Structures are given as C-alpha cells and as structure tokens.
Amino acid sequence: MTEHLREQQFAFARHLRDPARHPAPPGIEDRRMAIYRDLFFNNIQALLAGNFPVIRQTLGESDWRTLVRTFYAEHRSRTPLFPEVAREFIRFLQDRPPSDDAPWLAELAHYEWVELALQIADDALPRHDPDGNLLEGVPLPSPYAWALAYRWPVPRIGPDYRPSAPPAAPTLLLVRRDAGHAIRFADLSPLVYRLFELIGERRFTGRQILRQLAAEAGATADDDFVAQGAEMLARMRREGSLLGTALPD
Numbered sequence: 001m002t003e004h005l006r007e008q009q010f011a012f013a014r015h016l017r018d019p020a021r022h023p024a025p026p027g028i029e030d031r032r033m034a035i036y037r038d039l040f041f042n043n044i045q046a047l048l049a050g051n052f053p054v055i056r057q058t059l060g061e062s063d064w065r066t067l068v069r070t071f072y073a074e075h076r077s078r079t080p081l082f083p084e085v086a087r088e089f090i091r092f093l094q095d096r097p098p099s100d101d102a103p104w105l106a107e108l109a110h111y112e113w114v115e116l117a118l119q120i121a122d123d124a125l126p127r128h129d130p131d132g133n134l135l136e137g138v139p140l141p142s143p144y145a146w147a148l149a150y151r152w153p154v155p156r157i158g159p160d161y162r163p164s165a166p167p168a169a170p171t172l173l174l175v176r177r178d179a180g181h182a183i184r185f186a187d188l189s190p191l192v193y194r195l196f197e198l199i200g201e202r203r204f205t206g207r208q209i210l211r212q213l214a215a216e217a218g219a220t221a222d223d224d225f226v227a228q229g230a231e232m233l234a235r236m237r238r239e240g241s242l243l244g245t246a247l248p249d
Contacts, residue, residue: 021073044072044085051086052112058159059102083120086113104152104163111154118144118177125243132245134233135206135226139199145176145241147188147196155185176241191217195232202246206233 019037045068049056056064075092077085090113093106123143150171152163172188174196188196191213198209210229214221236242 041069041072044068047082047085048089051116052089052109054112054158055105055108058108058157058162086116102162104154104157104166107150107152108154108157111148111150114146114148114175115183118146118175118183119181121177127247127249128243128245129247130237130244133206134237134242134245135210135230137205137245138202139206139209139233139236140202140243140246141196141199142176142241142243145174147193147200148173148175149193174241176239178240192232195229196241199242206230 045065048068048071049064059067071089071092075088077088078091079088090106090109093109099105121144125143126140128140129137150173151166153167153171155171155173157163172190172193174184174186174188174192176184176186178184194216195209195213198204198212204212206229207226210226211221213229214225219225233242237244
C-alpha cells in the first residue's frame, strides 16, 4: 500500500465519520460522497435504533440523530463486530458527562442492552452439582442471571416520564434467561440483591451467606431465618438463577 493511498483511505474515513470537520478527499464528486455518507451513517443509526428503541422515542428523532452522529464521529470502538456496536454505544454514553436534559441516558442504554446481551450470551456453564445441598455447598449462580442496580428508575423512563433527579432508593432488578431463551425481568428487594452479591463471590456456603445477611440486617440467623433463606435459594434454583452448587475445577 503506497503512502498516498493510505492517506486517501484515512481522509475518506475521517470525512465519512465527521463530514462537518473533515473535508472529502480531493478528486471525488460530492454526489458520490453523499451516497457513502448516508449509507454508512444510516446503517449505524438503524442498528442502534433497533437496540435502543426507548431512548430513540424518549429523545425524539432530532436529538436521537444528533446523539448518534456524535457517537459516530467521536467514539473509537474497541471491536469491529456488529453485535458489539450497542455495547460501544453504552461505553460512549458512560464516558461522556451526563447531560442536564437526560442524566439517566447511560443507565437506560444499559438497561435496554441487557436483553440483547442475554439473548446472544454463550457462556460455558461451570462445573456444578445441580442437586447439591445449597446450605452446605457453595451456591453457583447461572451466567444467564444478572442482578443489576441502577440509580434511575430505568424501567419507567420513556417519552412520558423523564425524571430530573434520581429517587432516594435505587432500582434493583434480576434479569435472567430461562430454559426457553425468554428474558425475564423481576424487581429485587435490597436483601435479595445483597444475597445475589454474596452468591456471586462464589466463596461461601449457603449457610455462611445467610448468616452474613442476618448480621448485616441486624437480625438473628436462627432456625426460622435459615429455613426461609434455604427456601429462597431453592426457589432460585428452580427458576434457573442458580445452577446448583459449585464443584472443584
């Protein structure tokens, strides 16, 4: 590749990404460049619109296209893979200062992305005993069950609800993929969210986790508390949020 051709290619790419700041390479008719400009931008815009329909509707078409144009011009993606473009858009939103008009934008984008991410996830299941004792063994979470915490009430945000300040309590959710590959969302209490956090460390038996929960909540880990916790762990296994108990690698 000659240095001249290399520079032409970079000039072409810079112009496509940000035509307002970078002129087209010399010698190319603008009518032809316009075809490329529209094709490349519209492909990215359509892909993101499919991934983030709530954001598009909430911002409105003009602000949405401005946001995508800024992403297209300024963000340097870490991967060329199309399925990862949505994640790159989230990184772009997380890296920029929150706007006064939409301070919840990055969290809402993450919330919308989660469904796609779980649908295409292909994590290998770790070694586990599906019938293991959840109190005496180490409960093992499914890689397809995610406990999420948001400052903003992301399930409620939309064209008719654009909060300007976060509520006092966070939004805690469990998002999981069931055996039929359907994505399920459920609200979590702070206690159950903390349970998921401790399970995710994969270091403690179920009994140790329940004792830790009791201590943090200022409760006594008596027989009733442990029995209720054991039933909760069993229900999580039945629904698929837990695989069972961990086995040595």
